[in-house]
Amino acid sequence: VQLVASGGGLVQRGGSLRLSCSVSEFTVSGYFMSWVRLPPGKGLEWVAVLYSGGDTYYADPVKGRFTISRDSSRNTLSLQMNSLRHEDTAVYYCARHVLRGNTFDLWGQGTLVTVSS
Amino acid sequence: SYVLTQPPSVSVAPGQTATLTCGGDNIESHSVHWHQQRSGQAPVLVVYDDTDRPSGIPERFSGSNSGNTATLTISRVEAGDEADYYCQVWDSINDHFVFGPGTKVTVL
Numbered sequence: 001v002q003l004v005a006s007g008g009g010l011v012q013r014g015g016s017l018r019l020s021c022s023v024s025e026f027t028v029s030g031y032f033m034s035w036v037r038l039p040p041g042k043g044l045e046w047v048a049v050l051y052s053g054g055d056t057y058y059a060d061p062v063k064g065r066f067t068i069s070r071d072s073s074r075n076t077l078s079l080q081m082n083s084l085r086h087e088d089t090a091v092y093y094c095a096r097h098v099l100r101g102n103t104f105d106l107w108g109q110g111t112l113v114t115v116s117s
Numbered sequence: 118s119y120v121l122t123q124p125p126s127v128s129v130a131p132g133q134t135a136t137l138t139c140g141g142d143n144i145e146s147h148s149v150h151w152h153q154q155r156s157g158q159a160p161v162l163v164v165y166d167d168t169d170r171p172s173g174i175p176e177r178f179s180g181s182n183s184g185n186t187a188t189l190t191i192s193r194v195e196a197g198d199e200a201d202y203y204c205q206v207w208d209s210i211n212d213h214f215v216f217g218p219g220t221k222v223t224v225l
Contacts (some may be wrong), residue, residue, distance in 0.1 A: 004169075022132075034214065036160075036216075037215075038154075043201070043203060043216060043217070043219040044154070044160065044203050044205075044216045044219070045216065046213065046214040046216060048214070049212075049214065057211075057212045057213065060118075061212060067212070082217045093159060093160070097162075098165060101165070101166075102148060102206075102214065103148075103150035103152075103162060103163050103165050103166075103205060103207075104150075104152070104160070104162060104205075104208035105165070105171060105215075107159040107160050108159060108205070109159050111160055
């Protein structure tokens with residue numbers, strides 16, 4: 001079972017970036033899925049969740065700027081990030097939730113997003 | 118939103134027991150989960166729902182939750198246990214997932 005995150009890179013403040021998480025051996029639409037980030041020198045921070053029913057929720061710092069979505073045909077999870085700020089610099093992890101649960105039992109390897117000022 | 122507190126660091130000798138705490142207002146009413154993150158690696162779930170261990174996690178890892186404090190206990194500590202440990206809960210009021218600031222475990 002694997003989650004492979006990609007799409008990170010260097011972007012200017014105010015720019016956009018789209019992260020992808022490719023999933024194997026389970027269907028992304030059958031699980032709750034989240035993005036979690038690790039800013040440099042800081043702790044883990046939850047970013048967004050996409051429930052299997054389609055509902056989405058966002059952490060306050062990213063609400064209105066980030067959008068979580070999935071493509072069932074490609075079995076991938078995405079995070080569209082707009083109006084990027086320096087404080088969005090972090091390693092971004094996609095994570096699968098424990099089935100019908102409120103924690104994360106499988107994590108991707110992470111992709112680094114650097115926002116330059 | 119709900120706030121979790123953790124001591125920044127804990128040091129322990131090999132073979133001894135490490136006790137990591139996670140504080141929160143009436144935290145016993147929440148299910149608490151613990152994630153281990155070794156340097157440069159993705160996090161790993163080590164305890165969920167206060168006391169349960171995912172398959173593959175050694176019995177040396179155990180959890181408890183009472184009052185305003187949840188606890189992760191690592192028995193017979195090994196060098197490979199050196200990592201950051203994060204407690205985490207679900208804030209049902211805001212439908213947010215909350216992490217504590219993390220505790221760095223150093224094996225002497």
